Amino acid sequence: MHIIESGNVAAAYGVKLARAQVIAAYPITPQTPLTEKLSEFVEAGELQAEYIPVESEHSALAVCIAASSAGARSFTATSANGLLYMSEQVHWAAGARLPIVMCVVNRGVGAPWTIWNDHQDSISQRDAGWIQVYACDHQQIVDTVIQAFYLAEAVSIPVMVCYDGYLLSHTYMPFEVPEAVQVDRFLPPFKPAYALDPKQPANLNTVTLPDVRPDIRGDLAPGYMEIRHYLHADLRQAIGKVAEIDARFKDAFGRGGFPYVEPYRSDDADFIAVALGSLAYQLRDVVDMLREEGVKAGVCGIRLYRPFPDEAVVDALAHVKGIAVFEKALSYGNEGALCGDIKAALYHGDSRPVVRNYIVGLGGRDIRTVDLLASLRSFCTAPDHETDTTQWIGLKL
Amino acid sequence: MDHAIVTSRTSHSEPGPGDAGKTGSWRVRRPIIDLAICIPAKTNSMACFNCWLYCPDGVITRTLPPTIDYTYCKGCEICAEECPVGAIRMVEETELLIKDQ
Numbered sequence: 257m258h259i260i261e262s263g264n265v266a267a268a269y270g271v272k273l274a275r276a277q278v279i280a281a282y283p284i285t286p287q288t289p290l291t292e293k294l295s296e297f298v299e300a301g302e303l304q305a306e307y308i309p310v311e312s313e314h315s316a317l318a319v320c321i322a323a324s325s326a327g328a329r330s331f332t333a334t335s336a337n338g339l340l341y342m343s344e345q346v347h348w349a350a351g352a353r354l355p356i357v358m359c360v361v362n363r364g365v366g367a368p369w370t371i372w373n374d375h376q377d378s379i380s381q382r383d384a385g386w387i388q389v390y391a392c393d394h395q396q397i398v399d400t401v402i403q404a405f406y407l408a409e410a411v412s413i414p415v416m417v418c419y420d421g422y423l424l425s426h427t428y429m430p431f432e433v434p435e436a437v438q439v440d441r442f443l444p445p446f447k448p449a450y451a452l453d454p455k456q457p458a459n460l461n462t463v464t465l466p467d468v469r470p471d472i473r474g475d476l477a478p479g480y481m482e483i484r485h486y487l488h489a490d491l492r493q494a495i496g497k498v499a500e501i502d503a504r505f506k507d508a509f510g511r512g513g514f515p516y517v518e519p520y521r522s523d524d525a526d527f528i529a530v531a532l533g534s535l536a537y538q539l540r541d542v543v544d545m546l547r548e549e550g551v552k553a554g555v556c557g558i559r560l561y562r563p564f565p566d567e568a569v570v571d572a573l574a575h576v577k578g579i580a581v582f583e584k585a586l587s588y589g590n591e592g593a594l595c596g597d598i599k600a601a602l603y604h605g606d607s608r609p610v611v612r613n614y615i616v617g618l619g620g621r622d623i624r625t626v627d628l629l630a631s632l633r634s635f636c637t638a639p640d641h642e643t644d645t646t647q648w649i650g651l652k653l
Numbered sequence: 654m655d656h657a658i659v660t661s662r663t664s665h666s667e668p669g670p671g672d673a674g675k676t677g678s679w680r681v682r683r684p685i686i687d688l689a690i691c692i693p694a695k696t697n698s699m700a701c702f703n704c705w706l707y708c709p710d711g712v713i714t715r716t717l718p719p720t721i722d723y724t725y726c727k728g729c730e731i732c733a734e735e736c737p738v739g740a741i742r743m744v745e746e747t748e749l750l751i752k753d754q
Contacts, residue, residue: 353663412659449659459666465673472669478661486662 257433266394267333267417268293268432270401270476272303275437276355277328277446280308280319285336285371285477286421287361291333313338317358324354327451327458329405332356335421336370336377338362343381350385350487352461355415355446357401358386362533362584372620373421374584375532379593381416385487385552387494388562390532391419392518394431396559399511402434407501411494413487418561420534422451422620434509442508453576490610491563498560514559516568521547527636528573530556531582532594535616535623539582542628552638558594566601574602578610578639580632584617584651591646607618607649610639613646621650670725676710680728682743684721690740694718704732704741 261269267290273277279298281291297303305322310316313334320330334342339360349354349356360378364370378388387407391397397419404415419425452458464480471477478486495516502515520540522528529539546553556572573579583592590596595613602608611634617623627649666672686695692701697717705713712722713732721732733741 351663353659367705412662450665457668459668460663462666464664470671470674472667472671474671477665480664483662483664490662 258430259433260428260430261394262289262426263394263397263419263478264288264361264426265293266397267361267419268297270398270637271331271515273398273434273436274331274405274443275303275329275440276305276331276357276405276424278308278320278323278330279332280305280310280316280323280330281332281334282313282316282338282412284313284335286363286373286425287333287338287359288430290359290361291331294331297354306499313342314345316609317342317349317356320358321345321349321352321354322357324349324356324448325352325452327446327448329409329446330354330356331358333359335368336365339377339381340365343384346384346386347379348461349414351483352489353412353449355405355412355516357404357408357415357417359401360369360416360418360420361421361425370619371421373423374618374620375418376585376618378416378418379585379587382562382593385491387411387413387415387491387498387560387561389415389417389560390558391417391424392534392537392557392559394424394429395511397424398431398433399505399509401564402439402443403501403505405446406504407497409446409449410497410501411490412449413491413494418533423534431556432511437624438508441532442505450492466572470488471640495563495565498565514557516558516560516565517572518557518559519572520555520557522556522572522576524552525554526552526576527578527580527632527639528554528556528576529572529580529582529628529632530558530594530598532558532561533582535584538623538625539632541625542632545629546633547638549553549633551633553632553636561594564597564601569601570605571600572608573598574605574607576609578612578635580612580614580635582614582616582628584615586615586646587616595646613645614649616649624650670722675724676727677722677724680723680726681746682728682730683723683746683749684726684728684730684732684741685744686719686721687740687742688718690738691718692738692740694699694740701737703735703737707731707735 298307323330364374408415468479506512581595
């Protein structure tokens, strides 16, 4: 069924179709309509789930952690300072290996207050041990939410589905809502790898010592360092799983095929613009205009950000002359986090394209296609011209 | 992922003696009960047992006389603090070690 709705409603349909069993969330702009829609679904009996209103984001994720530990498929959603308020639990959910799915409706982080879009919120949580996927349009939002539950449960690692506040969350566009029977075939009911059982009492995530310790049978139980090593190793393993799940999804629904990076006119490109989220689609217009001017430019949208798909990124980018990384976030005092990741991925290659970092749209600053065009054109005509420092687009000093 | 993989990839403890190993090795001072002063030992009746009640590691028995399992006693001294007649004294493990040698 095709409908015209907002990105938040697309996410809500994904959660409904995935038959989430426990939803706990605290409303925050621009995520609010998503949780409102879910509470309507539950109230109307269209979704058989426990909807738990909480007093904070910290509690929202704490509820999901408890529910997931007890074997329930759990979902939450947040934005910006709400995500930061739950940050302790964000790290906890990953270390506890709970397959929770969370939508992060991307918004800038205070101070100063902003309710508008950028990526600083989810980027600041990139090292928490969650899988992070970015959606570029409403269809990707609903499809990614469904896949996220499958992925999280397959690898016992929580997944963040990130999409742009307002630009996607509050805009309307047509998308297909998958049929429930098909989704049920794709995503079977949650069979937890481990669930709390009163008949077999256990302490979960108990304090570890610096070294490994014997358990009650005298067998060696992993220490903190082993547990964290497994999380990292399993995240790296999950890269392959993402492609498998994407292929399964494509078989069932006919959509997908770009689990890691989504290229556009990049096969013969000399220059490639890289971005996360809806900005990657906006850059397609820029590249179309540059192509008309005779510049061989393309786009590479990064879909999977953590674990970072190094090999796919190198395959997509190593052959070009120049890479322009457009980012709505910064590792303050250094450069855009994505730009640093891309440079690191390219380090081992034979070729070393010029990499330029553009900072755009912080706190919802309008990202004008003409400004993107001017920046990318100047980069493509003289890639070595400017220094290696970050370039800010749309800055009014 | 199956059960075993998750339990081996997280910190997971079951109730029972010995989780975290023989924690008696953490002890710096050892609680020793003077049975001539200890109320249940002295009166031969199931009375008091404050030490048993307060011990956070459950290593003191509710028996006549009460006993302490030094394999797991961490030497926290709560029993000595709570004993109403001062029957439990704390002795430096180093002293006992020297005495043993």
